[in-house]
Amino acid sequence: MPTPPGPRAAGRQKDPAIDAAVRTATLDLLAEVGYADFTIGQLAKNAGVYRPAVYRRWPSKQHLVVDAVADLLGTVPTVDTGNLREDLITGIETLVTAFETTVLGHVLPALVADLARDPVLRDAFLDEVFHARRRSTEAVLRHAAERGVIPELDGAAMDFALDALAAPVYYRALFRHAPLNRTLVENSVDLVLAGLAARAD
Structure with a gap:
């Protein structure tokens, strides 16, 4: 049977x-x-x-x-090891890696243009990719402030710091006028940290 x-x-x-x-x-x-x-x-x-x-x-x-795009970029780029400079470099360098070694570097200009034309796509991108990535970096910065490594940041100051960390990478990825490399990432992180140190003084 x-x-x-x-x-x-x-x-x-x-x-x-x-x-x-x-x-x-x-x-x-x-x-x-x-x-x-x-x-x-x-x-x-x-x-x-x-x-x-x-x-x-x-x-x-x-x-x-x-x-x-979220799968390619990752939504938690910034680790929190307690070494703020290296953690920020690690997080921002994920953008360089994506733009230089994957198709995202070619997709970015068209995607940015389409985000401006399509509010539904823009809102989905902001919610699931942009803000998700920023939250991980913001958490590292706030933890560093709790340890006294950097000053406490209000909402506007935090937004500016997050923008300033990533903006040079996006700018070069869009216009390709200069290399996308670790030196750019280190310079961006160091300038932001210097600005935060000046706020403390």
Whole structure:
């Protein structure tokens, strides 16, 4: 007598390989056509998957684009080892690595333009990538202030410090007028720390 089949799983399990392939194909297609001409149909074709497989994972084009960028950049770049300078360098250097060694360097100009045109995409990007990354750096700065390494920062001062740390990297990534390298990161971090030290004095 044949053995009856076991119980079926409650739902189809997601395949991490498909997720990775879709994210990679997303960044490649963004680099090729930009956000405005990006379609789930073309993405599915390029990734070698069916459109329903994409929509099961990401409910919209906006969610997919933001998830692909977040996965590439990481949302917790700044570690907290207690060495503030090195921790900030480590965090900001993740941007240089992404812009120099992945397709994100080619995607960035088109993505920035599309963020300005699409409020839904901009809000999703700010919530899931931009603010998430800044929160990890802000936590390190606040911890350093608690230890007396830097002065306490109010909201405006914290926002400026966070902007000043990353802005030179984004600027060079957009205009490519000078190298993106560790020297740039170290100079950016040192200037910000010098400014914070001056506030304490």
